[in-house]
Amino acid sequence: SSRAPAPRVCVVGSGPAGFYTAQHLLKHHDLAQVDIYEKLPVPFGLVRFGVAPDHPEVKNVINTFTQTARSERCAYYGNVAVGRDVTVGELRQAYHAVVLSYGAEDNRILGIPGENLPGVYSARAFVGWYNGLPENRDLNPDLSCETALILGHGNVALDIARILLSPLDLLRKTDITDCSLAALACSKVKRVWLAGRRGPLQVAFTIKELREMINLPGTQPVLNPADFTGLENAVKDAPRPRKRLTELMIKTALQKPGEVAAQAAAARQWGLKFQRSPQEVLPTADGRRARGVRMALTRLEGSGESAKAIPTGDVEELECGLVLSSIGYRSLPLDPAVPFDTQRGIIPNSMGRVEGAPGLYCSGWVKRGPTGVIITTMNDSFDTAQSVLEDLQGGMLDVSVSREGFGAVGSILRSRGVRPVSFSDWEKIDAAEVVRGKAAGKPREKIVDPQEMLQLIGH
Numbered sequence: 425s426s427r428a429p430a431p432r433v434c435v436v437g438s439g440p441a442g443f444y445t446a447q448h449l450l451k452h453h454d455l456a457q458v459d460i461y462e463k464l465p466v467p468f469g470l471v472r473f474g475v476a477p478d479h480p481e482v483k484n485v486i487n488t489f490t491q492t493a494r495s496e497r498c499a500y501y502g503n504v505a506v507g508r509d510v511t512v513g514e515l516r517q518a519y520h521a522v523v524l525s526y527g528a529e530d531n532r533i534l535g536i537p538g539e540n541l542p543g544v545y546s547a548r549a550f551v552g553w554y555n556g557l558p559e560n561r562d563l564n565p566d567l568s569c570e571t572a573l574i575l576g577h578g579n580v581a582l583d584i585a586r587i588l589l590s591p592l593d594l595l596r597k598t599d600i601t602d603c604s605l606a607a608l609a610c611s612k613v614k615r616v617w618l619a620g621r622r623g624p625l626q627v628a629f630t631i632k633e634l635r636e637m638i639n640l641p642g643t644q645p646v647l648n649p650a651d652f653t654g655l656e657n658a659v660k661d662a663p664r665p666r667k668r669l670t671e672l673m674i675k676t677a678l679q680k681p682g683e684v685a686a687q688a689a690a691a692r693q694w695g696l697k698f699q700r701s702p703q704e705v706l707p708t709a710d711g712r713r714a715r716g717v718r719m720a721l722t723r724l725e726g727s728g729e730s731a732k733a734i735p736t737g738d739v740e741e742l743e744c745g746l747v748l749s750s751i752g753y754r755s756l757p758l759d760p761a762v763p764f765d766t767q768r769g770i771i772p773n774s775m776g777r778v779e780g781a782p783g784l785y786c787s788g789w790v791k792r793g794p795t796g797v798i799i800t801t802m803n804d805s806f807d808t809a810q811s812v813l814e815d816l817q818g819g820m821l822d823v824s825v826s827r828e829g830f831g832a833v834g835s836i837l838r839s840r841g842v843r844p845v846s847f848s849d850w851e852k853i854d855a856a857e858v859v860r861g862k863a864a865g866k867p868r869e870k871i872v873d874p875q876e877m878l879q880l881i882g883h
């Protein structure tokens with residue numbers, strides 16, 4: 425009936441998981457009100473701070489998210505770090521349901537000697553740097569060497585290789601930050617190796633990203649045909665994406681240098697190294713920075729996706745002044761009151777229902793682990809929203825008691841001196857960024873200093 429109180433739901437995090445969860449709830453419930461809390465002043469998570477600047481089409485999902493945010497039953501509160509500015513317990517008091525969608529804000533570490541030497545960076549920090557993530561704006565990576573080694577065989581590794589080797593003209597028209605563009609203009613890097621512990625049949629990148637790399641102007645792929653011996657046969661009955669991906673690698677490996685016109689005079693190179701596991705980052709003689717990585721050669725035990733890399737005992741040293749470890753993101757526990765599986769790095773849940781915590785849900789990378797593209801995240805967020813809807817319908821969430829929502833949280837935040845950023849505030853920041861980019865022919869020039877964002881909206 426029209427007298428039924430509106431369920432109030434809050435979502436923590438404004439990346440794809442947060443927005444898709446909100447979208448599904450609003451679409452399939454006529455009364456539900458959804459508040460989205462975000463740590464940064466600006467929304468969209470990895471769509472803004474992860475997706476490569478030269479992949480603007482991927483960022484079109486922002487249009488859908490914007491529509492959701494403009495819904496009358498949706499509100500956005502940026503600049504609010506849950507766990508610090510307001511606890512999950514306080515949110516649970518103020519809302520009928522709380523969905524945790526705060527992503528994966530850390531990275532896995534290599535756990536090898538030398539990992540902290542200057543010249544070694546996590547992919548997460550490097551990506552954050554070129555994408556204007558405030559916490560990485562001062563990374564200032566040293567690009568004065570000729571050879572870079574990326575540890576990892578996923579799409580993030582390929583993103584980084586492409587950014588390092590792209591002709592500057594291709595990047596200039598993107599929303600890459602000015603400061604990283606300037607650094608890349610002075611970069612001496614002309615050779616990029618991507619090394620993985622396992623073989624060509626275990627790579628995690630996808631064909632579109634590989635093809636882009638192969639076709640990168642002025643850059644030549646260097647693949648060793650010996651790495652692919654017999655694989656055409658092995659992959660005959662593999663699922664189609666794996667088969668096509670492997671065939672493309674084989675074809676590229678067998679191409680004679682110069683066969684592809686654009687690559688004839690290539691000044692830059694990239695290549696894949698297989699069955700190599702990093703053992704130690706080697707310091708220069710003065711111990712001040714990285715000069716290479718000692719790799720343990722491996723053999724594969726088992727086959728297919730589950731094959732394990734076992735060190736053979738042989739090692740190899742690879743000279744490189746820049747090491748980027750791209751071995752995965754990692755979620756962190758947010759609040760001691762929320763269960764967390766440190767082993768798997770996720771909030772334990774079934775269908776998005778947090779185990780042992782009625783009314784608490786999760787979606788996105790913090791639910792599944794830090795893998796999968798935006799579409800994967802969308803599907804699992806719809807699943808979580810569906811669980812919320814079922815629990816509302818089944819009476820598992822008591823909506824007869826009305827909850828104050830932001831009415832309560834707003835006063836808590838005020839008492840702690842926290843000033844949220846609204847969605848229309850973000851739209852002002854957005855407009856200012858677009859104006860700044862215009863002169864240079866860029867879609868936007870991102871503001872990388874949160875203080876500057878807040879000043880701009882008069883906070």
Ligand code: FAD
Binds near residue numbers: 470474527580
């Ligand atoms: P996130 O996008 O990380 O969103 C989490 C949000 O929560 C962030 O805004 C964060 O600031 C916020 N948050 C964190 N802690 C708190 C807190 N305490 N309080 C409040 N808010 C908090 N997918 C594609 O489909 N195409 C691509 O080209 C592509 N490129 C990628 C490139 C990189 C480098 C990476 C890492 C991923 C890429 N992906 C791509 C995958 C895609 O980004 C993810 O599937 C998706 O972003 C996961 O969504 P999420 O909402 O779970 O996490």
